[in-house]
Amino acid sequence: MATLETFETNLEAVRTRITRTNTAGFTDTIAAVIDDPAVGVELPFEDLSLAETGVVCNPTPTQLREAACGVTAATLGVADYGSVILESTPDGAELSALFPETHVIVIRESDVVPDMTAAFETMGERFREGRNDAVIATGPSATADMGELVHGVHGPRETHAIIVEDD
Amino acid sequence: MAADRAQKAERIRHLLATEGASVEENARGFNDGRYESVARLEEYEDYKDRARAIKEDAIEHLPDLIEQVRETVEANGGTVYLAEDAADANRYVREVASDTEADTVVKSKSMTTEEIELNEALEAEGSEVWETDLGEFVLQVAEEAPSHLVAPAIHRSCEDIAHLFNEHFDTDEDLETAQELTDFAREYLGDQIREADLGITGANFVTADTGTMALVTSEGNARKTVAVPDTHVAVAGVEKIIPTFEDLQPFVELIGRSGTGQDITSYVSLFSPPVSTPPVDFESDEPIADDPDDREFHLVLLDNGRMDMREDDQLRETLYCIRCSACANSCANFQSVGGHAFGGETYTGGIATGWEAGVHGQDSAAEFNDLCTGCSRCVNQCPVNIDIPWINTVVRDRINHSGEDGQFDFLVEGLTPDAEPAGLDLQKRFFGNFSTLAKLGSATAPLSNWGADLSPSRWLMERVLGIDRRRELPRFERETFVEWFRNRDVPRSVDADYHAVVYPDLYTNHVRTERGKAAVRTLEALGVAVEVPDVASSGRAPLSQGMVDTAAGHADEVAADLESYLEAGYDVVVIEPSDHAMFQREYEKLLSEEQHESLADRSYEVFEYIYGLLENGADISELRNADRGATEEIAYHSHCQQRTLGLESYTTAVLEDLEYDVLTSDVECCGMAGSFGYKSEYYELSMDVGSRLGEQFETPEAADRTVVASGTSCLEQLDSLLTRQPRHPITLIEPPKS
Ligand code: SF4
16 A cells, blocks of 8 residues: 555544645645634745634644644654654644644645654654654544543544645 | 461452452453554564563663763753662652742653652652543542553543542532543643643653653643643653664554554653743743743653662563563453552562562562462563563562571471472472372372362361362372383384373373373374383472472473483473473573573474374374264363463364364463462462353353363363363374274
């Protein structure tokens, strides 16, 4: 199976919704999928921006608390697991990915790698170049500690991957 | 002694009744999930080997790695403190808390902070400490100790927790479902996190080259604990350090699968603190990212006995443990009673003996060490290939040697002097010297059997030795298997292609002689020249009592008794799986490398051998029922140690070749485990474990099948569980007696 298909199959298996889009359709797609109020941090990708989408970048603590939705970028996707690599940034990507009910993850098709081996190679390089923190996130937050599996504990209850196809 | 046993039995009975159901459902769920999840991972065995190699290397170079971590973490802007023991670590964290004026401290789950009882230390200084992992939060409210390494409140059901919360928090409306309980806890703990001045985490791994902590979680509380407060303390045992960032990869692939059976947990956080995320002050109205607050990070590396464990040739392996919980989840006894029966001061189940002996001392390990029956089912499940039963045996041996001088030494006749200390528990000595008793039993049978069954003597056995009255005792045969073979008038084959010794294990020789005879007839029918010499017993019995020196003595004798046969090109065929496992696994520790190899390479479990003969052209039509036309249905329970060695399939393959329809059990262990099920303090636990096997063989699909089992213990247990008389598989296939 092609890497992207494997990625999508596994995203679904870990309860992550998928919307495919491209650079031209990106702004409209985001505007359509987010729940208001939405917070986020600006994307580190050329040609993709959250301006004009209704997402509040650089929120205050209150805005963070009250947000229904957080939009952040993923550095990598790991096809075998349906995982995304979320890097922390000084503008608080980790917070927008963590506090709101829904996390909308923007990932470029070209950043999907087949497996953990490939992911760790790239992450290793980035960490050595000075990146400090990343989370390998797979599906929504979950617990079985209350006697049954429940989604949405301290982290998001829902995850939604926006895959931006290569132009 | 008798009173201690009664007390222990009572405690186990209580736990079976109160926590057993919830523990069983969860632990077996994790265990089944693990089998499924690792089966999906193509490179599973390779990853295990890699993980093991990384840990071996890391522990060997630990002092250097500690220095490297100090350098990288300090270069990143954090502080490293190497704490000698619990008090030292607690003092340091308390100082951080007081310097940062931390009124509210939030924690993510960390067994290492449980080990040093950090919460109590912080609370004593006036900080309010909140556990944000929901399982830990439940325990904090209930004021209980964790019962599991990964899922600490595994012993509590949803109704249980609802009851606890409704009473404790006096909520407006009663909470009922897991969803409602989770939502409540999320809100409640969310407030604490927003207030928090200090966040404390553990670390599953620390990489020396980048100063990165890996935290394996699912709820998101660890992420918040790190992100929100501006000060972060991570407490990690020194053994958590691995050399490089890339070394994390095999562990990330293995840890979730091995633990709860998830391919990966929701979050694996990789932090090289101080993290780049800006801290959040929920009282401020400024955009978060503009807050100029600096972050502070302290890594507390805890020794607390670990550096001594590193010097200890037997306990060192414990430091490779990544605390995934697979050993506990695959443990049949743990599945029944859970960590509160298995618990030392902090760690519970499986490898806990090693941890407790290392960090809290032998006394803490002593209480529950017996619950490891050496079934070895955990061995293949451990992602770093730790020989967990061996560590349990070694600790048991050390506990035996630390006892006071006993007074019962000469009360029971027939116990030979052994290499063990005088203070050794009499019950242990009795079971450990079972070979002497068996010899005596055969010599005086049938009298010995009558004597043993008379109720006053059963009463005495229970009082003095702790042998449960409800167990049927083995019935000794007057003519041993070895004697039968010697007295038999059958000419030896002169031009046989194969020569084999059938090993007269203790039970086959004295109690279940029919299976030995069947094995001889079967092998001879397949063209093997057989010998049954008088060979010493394997030492399995003393080893399982932790009598390592005595077991080593047996191993030497066995090696000496078999030496000339091995030199003459004989194979060794073993009927009893636990003895076969001795030769293959434990003898590696008890004999020289050369001795062990020559025996292990040439010894075979009996069906493994028969399978090999048939594959190499032996004539299957010599065996019984080879062409009887009708299919016979059987239910087969392999033996725990046999399965660990991957040998179950030979028996099923041979039986299926002979047109048997074979249904197999999939429980980890029958619960009898040699002497374990005889001991009065463990009888009920043994039966509870056995009931899972019993139930499998009572299902409509299995209820009419002939029951077959390979191990002596399994046969005894099945005999007590079912009305059908179980048989050894060899008796199904032996050729018709001429
Ligand atoms: S000993 Fe092995 S199986 Fe047991 S917790 Fe440690 S790593 Fe896991």
